[in-house]
Amino acid sequence: MEMLLMGAVLAMFGLAVSCLAFGAATREEPAPKQEAVKPVAVTARFFVDPPAVPVAAALNRVPIEALLLQIENHVRLEQAAAECFLESPNPTLLHSRTISSLVN
Amino acid sequence: MIDADLLKGLPPAEAESVLALGKRTLLTTGAELFHLGDAADSIYLIARGRLRLTLPMQVRSREEDIMVEERSSGQTVGWSALIPPYRFTLTAVAPLETEVIALSRDALNTYLAAHPGTGYAVSLNLASVIGQRLQLFQAMWLREVQRMVELRCA
16 A cells, blocks of 8 residues: 555656656747847948048148149039030939049 | 131121221230239130130138139130120130230220121120020039038038
8 A cells, every 4th residue: 555655656746747847848938138239339440441531631631733733623524514414404414423533 | 717606697708897806916825815803995706725714712821713714716705895894804814825816895896886787696696605604604503502512411
């Protein structure tokens, strides 16, 4: 009788352990919290990213003779663009992009 | 005879008569034909060569003459001589040896008053020269404004 009870208790214990193990195996893992996207501070990479130099600052480094030539070239290009517009007036030609180094 | 924009459409003999009113002037390289603000008594037809029309501009605290237009053989410069207040609004310089025919306002007015047909044709040609320049500079001005707007809104 005692042996029978002992066997029953052990069986119940084994069943309980099996249930716990099954429950643990089939439990849904909670979705991991998505980390908020943090803005990454981009560090300047010397020799890789050229520093953004404003046009005005760049022009200040140009010798005045070269600057005057750039201005004259700009005027010629703008006149040519305006003449193209007058030959065939339309908004696209009026606002065509210039290759002038004075403004690019 | 030069193929002048101011004399377009005139019979050759009539165009010759108008040209005969003028005085030929030779400009050496770098010579100034007229200066901004000067009294404008003559209009000029370019017989050969080229003229640079400039306006003063401050560049690095220095006043520089900036070319705003260039005129060549057959074209007219100095129409301020025919329009009040008869002052040049630009400076004209010859970048190379250039020959011009100077037509004085008085001589031209007297001749055209006596020849109304010629006067009408010359007036139309003058209106065309001025109108083309106006349209050209309107377009150039608008392009600059557009760039300014893009810079401000960037």
